[in-house]
Amino acid sequence: MDKIETxxxxxxxxxxxxxxxxYRMADDELIIGHRNSEWTGHAPILEADIAFSSMAQDxxxxxxxxxxxxxxxxxxxxxxxxFGRKPRxxxxxxxxxxxxxxxxxxxxxxxxxxxxxxxxxxxxxESSLVPLAQLTTKLRGEEKYHMMHGRTWVLRxxxxxxxxxxxxxxxLDRAYPHALGLFEPTEFDETLAQAGVCTREEELxxxxxxxxxxxxxxxxxxxPDSARPVxxxxxxxxxxxxxxxxxxxxxxxxxDPAAKW
Amino acid sequence: MVVAxxxxxxxxxxxEYERKLAEFEARINRGEKIEPADWMPETxxxxxxxxxxxxxxxxxxxxxxxxxxxxRAPTFKRKxxxxxxxxxxVGHAQLLYRATxxxxxxxxxxxxxxISGRSKFSNVFHYPAETWADVAIIAWLIxxxxxxxxxxxxxxxxxxxxxxxxxxxxxxAFHLKHGYEMCCVLARGTKVQRAMLQDAxxxxxxxxxxxxxxxxxxxxxxELLVRWRIKLKTNDEQRQQFLRQFVPKMHDLKLKVPDPxxxxxxxxxxxxxxxxxxxxxxxVVCGGGPVTAERLEARRLAHVDGxxxxxxxxxxxxxxxxxMPSPN
Numbered sequence: 001m002d003k004i005e006t007x008x009x010x011x012x013x014x015x016x017x018x019x020x021x022x023y024r025m026a027d028d029e030l031i032i033g034h035r036n037s038e039w040t041g042h043a044p045i046l047e048a049d050i051a052f053s054s055m056a057q058d059x060x061x062x063x064x065x066x067x068x069x070x071x072x073x074x075x076x077x078x079x080x081x082x083f084g085r086k087p088r089x090x091x092x093x094x095x096x097x098x099x100x101x102x103x104x105x106x107x108x109x110x111x112x113x114x115x116x117x118x119x120x121x122x123x124x125x126e127s128s129l130v131p132l133a134q135l136t137t138k139l140r141g142e143e144k145y146h147m148m149h150g151r152t153w154v155l156r157x158x159x160x161x162x163x164x165x166x167x168x169x170x171x172l173d174r175a176y177p178h179a180l181g182l183f184e185p186t187e188f189d190e191t192l193a194q195a196g197v198c199t200r201e202e203e204l205x206x207x208x209x210x211x212x213x214x215x216x217x218x219x220x221x222x223x224p225d226s227a228r229p230v231x232x233x234x235x236x237x238x239x240x241x242x243x244x245x246x247x248x249x250x251x252x253x254x255x256d257p258a259a260k261w
Numbered sequence: 262m263v264v265a266x267x268x269x270x271x272x273x274x275x276x277e278y279e280r281k282l283a284e285f286e287a288r289i290n291r292g293e294k295i296e297p298a299d300w301m302p303e304t305x306x307x308x309x310x311x312x313x314x315x316x317x318x319x320x321x322x323x324x325x326x327x328x329x330x331x332x333r334a335p336t337f338k339r340k341x342x343x344x345x346x347x348x349x350x351v352g353h354a355q356l357l358y359r360a361t362x363x364x365x366x367x368x369x370x371x372x373x374x375x376i377s378g379r380s381k382f383s384n385v386f387h388y389p390a391e392t393w394a395d396v397a398i399i400a401w402l403i404x405x406x407x408x409x410x411x412x413x414x415x416x417x418x419x420x421x422x423x424x425x426x427x428x429x430x431x432x433x434a435f436h437l438k439h440g441y442e443m444c445c446v447l448a449r450g451t452k453v454q455r456a457m458l459q460d461a462x463x464x465x466x467x468x469x470x471x472x473x474x475x476x477x478x479x480x481x482x483x484e485l486l487v488r489w490r491i492k493l494k495t496n497d498e499q500r501q502q503f504l505r506q507f508v509p510k511m512h513d514l515k516l517k518v519p520d521p522x523x524x525x526x527x528x529x530x531x532x533x534x535x536x537x538x539x540x541x542x543x544x545v546v547c548g549g550g551p552v553t554a555e556r557l558e559a560r561r562l563a564h565v566d567g568x569x570x571x572x573x574x575x576x577x578x579x580x581x582x583x584x585m586p587s588p589n
Contacts, residue, residue: 037331037340040347041324042559044567045574046355053348057341064337079336103570156577157570164573245332252393253335259451261335261393 001196004129007072014195017188018129019073020091021198024234025120026066027092028182030082031242032113033059034249038100048103051149055110058142065135083253087243093233095178097242104157104167105175111150112179112212118143119207120198128196151215158219165220172216173224180205180229267302289490294420297363305489310364311380312491313422317357318375319383322556324350326390327399335393342439346400349432356429360421376561378548385468387550394447394457398465400440402507406472408433409503418490441510448514462511463519468545470520470537473499479539504532 004010010018036056043049067078075081095113100106121143124136157164183205192198216223232238252261268278281300288295295301328347334340358368366374374380385403390396408430415426447458474480474496486492494502508525511518523534545553 034332037344040331040344041321041328041351042563044563044570046321046351046358048570049351050348050355053344053351057344057348060337060341060344064341082337083335103567157573160573160577160580161569163569164576167569248332251333252330255335255393256451256453259454260446261339261450 001128004195004197007069007131010073010129013191014197015073017191017195018132018197019070019075020186020188020234021192022066022070022073023091024093024186026063026070026081027090028096028113028117029059029063029066031090031092031245032096032110033057033063034245035096035098035100036106036110039106044103052106055146055149058146062139062142065139069131069135079253080257083250084257087238087246088236090238090242090246091234091236092238092242093178093181093184094230094239095175095181097233097239097245098175098178099241101171101174102167104164104171107150107153107157108168108171109175109179110146111154111215112175113182114143114146114150115211116179116182116204116208118147119204119211123199123204127198132197154215154219154221158216158221168219169221172221176224177227178230180227181231181233183208184229184231184234186234267304270303286488289418293418294423295418296420304485305491306364308486308489308491309419309422310361310366313357313361313364314366314371314374315381315383317354317361317371318380319386320350320354320357321375321560322382322386323403324354325556325559326386326388327396329390330393330396333393334396339443343396346436346439349436353425353429353432356425357422360425363421372560372564376557376564378557381546382556384471384542384545384550385465386556387545387553388465388468389552389555391464392457392461394454394461395465397440397443397447397458398461400436401444402440402462402465402469403472404433404436404440405507406469406499406503408437409499409506410473413493413499416490416493444514448516458514459516462516466519467537467541470500470534471539471542471545473497473503475539475542476536501531504534508532 004014033056036052036059039049039052040056041049043052063082064078067075067081070081071077076084095109098105098109101109118140121136121140125133125140127133127136154168158168159165183201185201189200193200213223267282268275271278271281273281282302285295285300285302285305295305324347327343327350331340331344331347334343358371361371362368371380375382385399390399411426411430411433415423415430417423417426444458447454477483477495477497480496483492483495504523508518508523520535523532525531526533544550
């Protein structure tokens, strides 16, 4: 596969497909980072509070890095992209839009999400698009610690007490169909795969399933049998909670988008 | 009187107690740190528990007004900085609860004392953060006032507290820069932004002037605290230092300090000001502030909703210790 050494070398359908891929990744990171930051000051123990805030910062930092590439590809600047779009213009999956729920839900969501991110970043580290491969190789370093955090918590809470097991299983049942939505097929998958930019979504999903299943099994949790994936996020169809979240996120920015804050 | 009470609690003979007390005070006078396992008078222990506990409570309650604005921060730069800042405050709470635990109470007791209103937190966090400019004023002036206090306290006699404060002061210095920079941007911004900033200062000025505690004229039990190096400067001395450091900068930013009688008196080399309403201070710190109930409810919910998590952690550690997975 030919390498695409610079962003400028991207043209036509491949360029359009890369832009869509970056929006999906950036929006997922921004919104899950935002949701996790809602725990700051409210987590069950101070030590967990601090760890979750760190991960929220990582996710938002990754979002910023992806928006920077989009900006280099001719899209608007990162702040305008993050704070200045309408809900239907976002390309995030429904998983990240859902409210933070209880600690069990946020942990399970983060675990399923991090595993998906790890699979995707591993694929992208081999991407033919060199600037993207370089960036994702760097980001994988941080994700490694997120996975350690997620695995430790899921194993710890999955079968510790009857109550913790019930809460974690309920969280998994609720989150799993939305997590499958992270791999919603798009009209750009074939182009991205043909150009060697990114592995097809269905293949990533298979890798993800084999990554999460053993941990969930060890934790005594059962993957829901007939989970139907929740799609729509990649084409701008979101649960109503995203609009509420964005109203809050854009509240100060929209006082005066031209001002320096 | 204090000595008599402590003597009784110590279970020692008079001469033995006097000897230990003299040794304890001599160590403090030599600038040595008192460590958790060392002998200390009961009053020293109790005063420290009260002091560090209130400080820890203030850090965690202080995370709430600013934390509310993390989801509303208007740019990536601000969102990331504010999130990191509030995370620091939670980290400070963790350090300080740990320091309090070295003196006897458990974390569970300390948290329950906070949410039941038995122990206090700083007056400033009983007020709401109403606009984005409040975040800037809090990070600049409240963290600024806190640094004045904490740099002083970091020279105190109790080792675990002094060491925690050294680290806290490093981080607070960044918060101050972050807050000052936000204030500068708003002060030089649009008309709306300048008005937001002035409005925030107008509302926060009185609580900030009360931050270091009642005037020396009425403040009690300072003498013993100074002798044992639990406290190194009086409330008024700290307030003067704060004013010396910050009023000229507020003037530089063309902010109007909402106290018409505020002026520097060359003769006494002191800032003169209108005394804030100390009745309001008392009412606020005793639980009657505008958002006291909201703050305590947020902490209560975190504690109650997190109970199953803490129980599960204990059970998991007993049943099946989870090895830390390797990063690879």
